[in-house]
Amino acid sequence: MAAAPGRRRPAVLLWAAVCLATALAVDRSNFKTCEQSGFCRRQRGLQPGHSPYRALLESLQLGPDAARLQLVNEVTKVPLLLELWGLQGNVTRIRIKELNPLRPRFEVPDVLVAEPPVERLAVTGRDEGSLELSLGPAGHRLLVTEKPFRMDLLQGRELLCSVNARGLLFFEHLRQRRDSDTPREPTAEEGGAAEGQEETTGGTEDAGTQSEKPTEATAEAAEEPGSWEETFKTHTDTKPNGPTSVGLDFSLPGFEHVYGIPEHADSLRLRTTEGGDPYRLYNLDVFQYELYNPMALYGSVPLLLAHSARRTLGIFWLNAAETWVDISSNTAGKTLFGKLLDYMQGGGETPQTDVRWMSESGIVDVFLLLGPTPAAVAGQYAALTGTQALPPLFALGYHQSRWNYNDEEDVAAVERGFEEHAVPCDVLWLDIEHADGKRYFTWDPSKFPRPRDMLQRLAAKKRKMVSIVDPHIKVDSGYRVHNELRSRGFYVKTKDGSDYEGWCWPGSAAYPDFTNPEMRAWWASMFAYDQYEGSTENLFTWNDMNEPSVFSGPEVTMHKDAVHHGGWEHRDLHNLYGLYVQMATAEGQIQRSGGQHRPFVLSRAFFAGSQRYGAVWTGDNAAEWEHLKISIPMCLSFGLAGLSFCGSDVGGFFKNPEAELLVRWYQAGAFQPFFRAHAHLDTARREPWLFGEENVALIRAAIRQRYALLPFWYTAFYRSHRHGLPVMRPLWMEYPEDATTFAIDDQYMIDRALLVHPVTEQGARGVQVYLPGKGEVWYDVASLQKHHAPQTLYVPVTMSSVPVFQRGGTVVPRQERVRRSTECMRGDPFTLYVALSPQGTAEGDLFLDDGQSFDYETKARYLHRQFTFAGNTLTASSADPRGSFDTPAWLERVVILGAGKPAAVVLRPADGSETRLDFQHEAETSVLTLRKPGVRIGDDWAIVLR
Known part of the structure; x- marks a missing residue:
């Protein structure tokens, strides 16, 4: 949700006014580029080439569950511990951390559903500079090269993936600040400054630039400006633990197409990032996002899939800190004709994609999902992080929302409109204005004086309601929720130990520490009927702004040096915050029913594993044709990362859609998993019957199509819940050998049975539909005509066509x-x-x-x-x-x-x-x-x- 006018304290009023005045595009200056992010700039400054790391093969310890050996940076002499697992189901796990850290480094909890079962490893070969490990009965072998350190994963004679082949392993070890009050000489393990490199003290990010041709050694030893504190705009981020980033590169021979790492408003197939910024994974409240760029948005799943006609594999980078992902390819820029010419002439390189992960803190913990099929990779990821929760059936129906329905009378009038115009609807939604002064778990006493009666009237019509409960709590001594959180010490803290406060919808707000299990349990208890006054069993929940959004914070989010439960900095776990909010809310709904009923929780922020707790959506889009188009690849990317229950705001959140766009969006939304119309406070009302009889008939028909297919949708969700396959999936998942499907993202499959090509062009009179499958047939659902595949079919369309x-x-x-x-x-x-x-x-x-x-x-x-x-x-x-x-x-x-x-x-x-x-x-x-x-x-x- 974006900014609103109203009675707010000055900082919120100013932020809202700026947002509304700049509603044409995102203000990029509010968000960091890689160059402005110190660790990203340091890592990117390390060019491919000779790696300073050597594997100490003689240190190998082969246990029943894992292989462990040491790596050493030959410049800094800092030892790292490399751990390797062959996991059941064709998965390899690689973990790299410091052997003797000064203090613990953050390792992501609560994302893996269980410790994966392991295969027994064995050494199957050795020579002077390498060793070979067998990873289990599937025939996967890992070749570890001593110097420079690299690993090659093979199946039989086929090379599947190389690790650190480009020498970009980057590990900033924990150390004391050189200009601290207790200076000391570096230990033998840490080493001194690199030869010819002067030592410098920390400073702000803008105080200096990196030296020419940097290496990891110079970046660590010189402690360049920005290592211990970093300034972006007016915000200075202190770094008491110093520079702690990690990075690693993966080379994927034979692969030209990679996908995943949501959330970005981009095409399904990821583009190369050479010459531009990497893709960024950092949950942010981005006001009216731009399309087709790698900027971070509301959620992050560090899962990348690579696909070719021969194989699919995945890389799951388990790190919750700010992360950047660089993608390069040796076929980038080559035309299809050029590739064909290479092939005909018997020349040209084997296609290869290189992927580089860079995270600000934590450890290297990565799972290689070895497929070999798309379905196998989906199952492997689901075995690690869980499957999509089976939603209650009503949640697959149509949802009607806006910011905001004014009062109980307005809700009743809207509900009546659905009856009078015979438009199916399962859920009405209330945004932030329903609460008493943005105090969540309350109702505005003048606008919603009898919430239970309102909910019971909806229940009598077999309908539900969703109310918003955001994770910023108004600082108000008269507010019970705030007083309890403060008295129990459940708020996130500043670096100085006081409660962290920022500006959000209520004005001054504090932020519950959802990383604390005790706080989550307390939050869940607040959804009990005797705690959430006026709530009933047909009231469900929307968690918005849970990146977390902080209007007064750097990049509109929480300061990285804020402190969470266990003493961890916010920088370590930022991308987990939204997952924890949705987790605690879903648990609260389950508890209120005595464990009987499934929850429904919509969340804007997410991470790996969020699929276990409910639905997500694509955030604050706009009433523009390009936003309608982008909703398809965005939801497809979500599904590839396990988040099957995804949709976009039908009609666009910002701006006012013309009738044609609105109708086309309803038609598209009816064939996406989560089907909700939503709109900004300043937009004109747009309930389905407000655009004339002809258009309400078209919208009614689209919604009725959705309801007729609900048994099919529900069965598809059950299958996804059991096996992990996305409900809405790209064509290449069903036709993995058909290269024509690899870049298609304007049409898709629902489960394995329906192919959908929404109309997303203004004034369209026809669409080109690719029907895949050699020797297969397809039936037009409207005309029941049979068509033979494979072929590209021109389908004439009218305004009623889907x-x-x-x-x-x-x-x-x-x-x-x-x-x-x-x-x-x-x-x-x-x-x-x-x-x-x-x-x-x-x-x-x-x-x-x-x-x-x-x-x-x-x-x-x-x-x-x-x-x-x-x-x-x-x-x-x-x-x-x-x-x-x-x-x-x-x-x-x-x-x-x-x-x-x-x-x-x-x-x-x-x-x-x-x-x-x-x-x-x-x-x-x-x-x-x-x-x-x-x-x-x-x-x-x-x-x-x-």
Whole structure:
């Protein structure tokens, strides 16, 4: 959320006025470049070449779980500890930290769901300058070279990845400041200044520049300006522990395409960063972000995927500090013709992408996810950080929000509008103005005097509400929440030990220390019905501004030298803060129901593992066509990093969309996992019925399409929850060998069955849709026409068109009696769309439970049905006999795409009887419709075409 006018103290008023006045673009000067970030500049100053590190192969210790050996910087003489694990499921873990640090370095907690099971390592080869380790039964081998230190990961004779091949390992060891009150000579381990290099004292970042041709040795020994404190604009960041950054490079032979590392408003395929800034991972409140650049945004997941027609692999860099990622490629700048010419002439280099990670503090802790398929990499990452939480069913419906609905009467009028215009809606949202003076867990007594009555009226219509609860707490002695946090010592501290305060929506605000487990437990307790006054079981939560946003802080966030639980600096764990906020909030919702009901929490900031706690969105976008377009690759990138429950603000948060853009955004949003309209306080009202009858009909149709497909969406989320595959995924995940798909990010798959190409061009009369899959067929969902693949198909569009294709060989369940909300549709009948492959087969599934509880997990109260078409017979059976769930839902229709006309259609229930079914066949489209089979959706049965 961005700034608002209103009664605020001067600093907030000024910040809001500046934001509103500059609503055309982000003010880049508020955010650091790599050159302005001391550690990034130091690391980038180290050029590829001779590494100062040597592996002490004679120090190898091979235990039952890991291999350990020492590395030494031959200039500084500082020893490091290298630890290696071969993990089950084709994963290799590499960890590098100081052997004898002056104090502990931060190691990221609470992200890994468990310590991964290990494979037994073995030394399989040695010579004078290298050794070879076997990493497990999959045939992966790690070749460790002594000098200069590097590692090469192989499978058989194939080189998969090289580590430190470019010599960019960078590790700033902990040391005492040379101009401190207790000066001392460097120890033998630390070494002195490099030859010919003068020692200097620390200073501000602007006080000097790095020497020419720096090396890690000179950067560490000289302690260049900015090492112990650093100034950006008016903010000085003290660094009591000195320079502590780490970095490492990875070379990926055979790979030209890399993806991931959200969040950036950029194309799906990551671009090379040579000649510009690296991609930045640092959770920030960026006001109206720009598109197609590597600036940091609200969330960070340090996971990068590399893909080629032969293999997929991932690099998971487990570090929560500010991180920059450099990407270079030996094919960058070459045209497709140039690459083809190289190939035809038998020359040219093997394509290679080099990735360099640079973090401000912590240790090197990296997981190499070795695939070899896209699905395998997704599963490997999910095994480490968890899968997407299964959302309650209502959360997959349509959400209506704006900043702000004015009062209870306004909420009632909006809810009535959905009834009067027959537009389905599950959730109404309240932004910051609903609270009493921005005091969260409260209600404005004049605007929302009877919140429980308001919520009960919504519940009577089978609808929910979401209210915002932000992690900045108004400093007010009359505010119970503030008083409790202060008295318990639960606020983040300044470097001097006082409570850290900054400016945010309430004015002066303090920030709960969510890294403290006791604070998180207290925060969770605040969602109990007797603590959050006026709350009911149909009230859920939105965590905004949780980067954390600090209007008065450097880069609109918290000072890095603020201090958290355990004495850790904010710089060590910044990117974890938002994850912890969402974690504690989700736990509070679970606790308030006695552990019975699933939570729904939307979070703006996130990190690896946030998928376990709820949904995310792309932040404060704008009502512009380019923002609509970018929502697709942004959500695809989120999904690749495990965050399947993603969407963008339909219509754009800033500015006022014209009717065409709004309609197209609803059509696109209906086919993205999280479907919410949201708008800025200063925008015109834009509820779906305010744009004329023709446009409300188009919007209604898009939302109804979403609701009809909810069984398919819910089943896809269940599969993602169980196996880690993204719900919304790029085409190359389903067609990994098809190079045409590698750079496509204007169309995508939902699960494995639907291909969607939203219309994102103003005035479009048609779109080019690529249908992948050699020998496959696709069916246009609107016309039911069959198309053979692979081909690029020109699809004419009108304002009612949403190009969607069902893959031949799949079964998609729908509920086509669309009602006002998901809860109203429980028990309604189903229609199965059976799209036949060229071989006349199809399969699909359906997951059903109560849509809200954990009973599917704790009591096996669910149905998972399997539908298979083969040999002219459609059968229904249990996909998982462990589950049991009673539902009155029945089968209303079966639509078979690509079918010939049968002489008869016979239903065979489980009791062995036979009943003839009425059917209709459209010869022009080869569509066979079976009417009212009437069997229960949970029963076994067969339908035979004769």
